[in-house]
Amino acid sequence: MINILIAEDEHLERKAIKFFIQKLYSQEIEIKAEVSNGEEAVFQALENDVDLVLMDIQMPKMSGLKAAEILKEKSSKVEVIILTAHSEFDYARKSIQIGVSDYLVKPYVEKDFKEVMDKALEKIKNRKKAKEKETKMLEKIKNITPVLEKEIILNIIYNTNSSLKSFLEHKKMLGLEGNNYIFLTVNFQDNSKIDDSFYHDLRIKFKNKFAGVISYNGLINSIFMIIDDDLKLKLRSKEFQQIEELIKTEAISNKKEINLIKSEIADDFKKVSEIYNQTKKTVKDEQFSMNSYPYQREKKVFAKIIDKNKKLAKLEFNKIYSYLVKEEKENLNRIKSFLHRFLIFLNRRLMEYYNEQHPYLEMQKLEAEIELINNLKGLKIYFEKILEDLIDELCDNAKEEKVEIIETVKDYINENYSEDINLDDIADYISFSKYYLSKLFKEVEGINYKDYLIKVRMEEAKKRLKSGDKIKVVASEVGYSDRNYFSRAFKKYTGISPGKFK
Template sequence: MIKLLIAEDEHLERKAIKFFINKLYKEEIRIVAEVSNGEEAFFQALEKDVDLVLMDIKMPKLNGLEAAEKLKEKIPGIEIIILTAHSEFDYAQKSIKIGVSDYLVKPYVEADFKEVIDSALNKIKAKKKENEKEKELLEKIKNISPVLEKEIILNIIYNTESSINNFLKHTRLLGIKAENYLFITFNYQDQHKINTDLYNYIRKKLKNYFDAIISYNGLINSIFLIIDNQLEKKLKSIAYKKIENSIKNREEKILINKSSISSDFNRISEIYNQTKESTADAQFSINNYPYQSEKKVFAKIIDKNYKLARKEFNKIYNYLLKEEKNNLSRIKSFLRRFLIFLNRRLMEYYNEQQPFLEMQSLENEIELIDNLEGLKIYFEQIIENLVDDLCNNAKEQKVQIIETVKDYIDENYKEDISLDDVADYISFSKYYLSKLFKEVEGINYKDYLIKVRMEEAKKRLKEGEKIKVVACEVGYSDRNYFSRAFKKYTGISPGKFQ
């Protein structure tokens, strides 16, 4: 429902307006306030968050134009219709200059009343629709950054071959210039997942204090990579101690682990491992054999490199053959634990509480394998399937990012939007976005923008709109430039296309 405020000091005039509103717009408009002076109109419009104001020109305390001007300063998108007598007609026309939508002349004629209100309603609905699209777009953008941050953190944790490149790419992407690094991790004593509210609380506190944060809320701990050139000084400050105490003193017992500070980005995985040294969970001990060896397999899986993942797995398998003296039952037992490790890591990677692999099904299949070579091939196939899944997932994430960019273009192609503007809007670097756009769409950003504009131009020209109008509507202020661009795109001039 559209919220309406009536500002009119004459009781009979208010009654006439309400009559027309109830008769013509009972299902669309709700009258949320009636006031008799301009001052009250201003305050009530703000308090009630109204969409439309019918404002009389002559009112006590603050006249209609003064109240309208103040409202427009506070809420530029509000629709205001001035109510005026014939003797004030010239005065009402001047009101258009301050952003008033229209005016109605007393006494009201139903046809005129309907025409003016219909026009205002169409504007309000269009704005609401635009705002909804904007919200959806911002929501999509909000979902992109955590995906990228998760990827960089997990690459660091597993020390993948791409971890350093991805880290440098990501810091450039976010415009991070500081070069001192520190990891801080937070986890509950019983190792269950930090809830989203607490994670967001910690992130907000740290973000407000340090220059840059890259973070990820994993299944066992919340991981924060702090990047700030004043790390040593800030960590010793009273302000940081207050942040730490506000987290430590919560009802739930929170453990906080910090790494040393480093200015060498090549040590990024090494300094993360320092936060794991005091963990109570043995499987995460950085010197534990299975964890370190299996971790290398998963690192290659994250790198989406099946060949190297299989190579690392074969090292483990050959070790098992030697250590367990080819005992099939004992090797199966170890590999079942390896599957549990993979499952846990996959849950962390996909940030899912539910197991990723169907363990019971895999257990049954492993039980049926009666030879060592078949067991090895079976696990190699599992690894290959996981790499394929990650490749598909990465493609989907890239497509999601570009779909968000395309939505932004669809909403703003009439404006002079450059690649810089779009990259700025979604907080990406121009270089990265350009490369990603070409990879996903097969054409560059500029060509895609031209395509959107020209397809819209073709549609409008077919509907009989004038070339000059069409040019303006699709983002070209110069008709001749538009005509050249159109001919280059379609092979014929706009005039002949019509």
């Protein structure tokens, strides 16, 4: 419903307006208030958050023009229609300068009333639609940044081949300044998950204090990578001490011990994985160890999975498998026992990667299938297939995330193609770097951003030309201020000039 206010000091005039509204717009308009003076018009319009005010030009206490001017200053989205007598016509016409939608000259008939009202209602409806679309787009954008930050953090954790390259790319993409780095991790002693609301409170405080923050709330701990050229000074500040006190308060509130672990400060981005490792517990994780076999080898397999490199993931796994065959003297059951624990390791890491509480791998199904394998070669092939399937799944998920980003960009283009927009505008809108966005757009769409914008504009131009619109009007409405330039672009796109297109 569209909310309106009637500001008219004549009772009969108010009655006539209500009659027209009830007759013509009963299903789409709600009258929120009726007032008889200018001061009350301003107050009630703001109090009731109305979309449209029908404002008499001459009222007690404050004129309609003055009330409209104040109202437009306080809330530019409110549409105002001035109601005026013939003798005040020239005066009312000047009201357009202060931003009122239109005016009606008394006495007006139903046709005049409907014509002016329809124009104002159309503006209100279009603005509401645009606001809804913008809200949806902002929701999409809000969901993109955490995905990117999680990817950065997990690449660093597992020290993947792409970790340093992607870190610099993402740092640039997110517009993060500074060349000193430190990791802070927060976790409960019992390894229970940090509450999302507490994590977000910490994140806001860190972002208010430091130049750059990349973070991820995992299943076991909250990880914060802080970037700032004045880290040493800021870590000793009163504000940071207050953050530490907030963490202690959370521990008391949850009746759990909580750890805040800081790494050293690094001034070289190549050391980010090294300083992250300083925040980890030094206690050996026996659950995923077997005799003297190095636990780090399993991490390398997962790092290759994150890198989406099937060949290297299988190569690292084969090193594990060769070791097991030799160490266990080809004992199939003992090798299966270790590989069962290896699957648990992968499951835990996948849960962390996707930030999901439930297991990712269907362990019961896998165990049943493994039980049926009766030779070493078949067991090896089976596990290689598991790794290939995992990487395929990661690739699909990564593609979906990229598509979501580009769909947001396309929504923006489709809404703003008539404006003089460029890649810098869109990159700023979604807080990405121009370089990354250009590369991602080409990867997902198969064409670059500029060609896509031309496509949107030309397809719209074709529709408008077919409906009979003039070339000059079409050019302006699809984003070309120069008719000749539009004509050349149109001919290049379609093969014929706009004048010959039907």
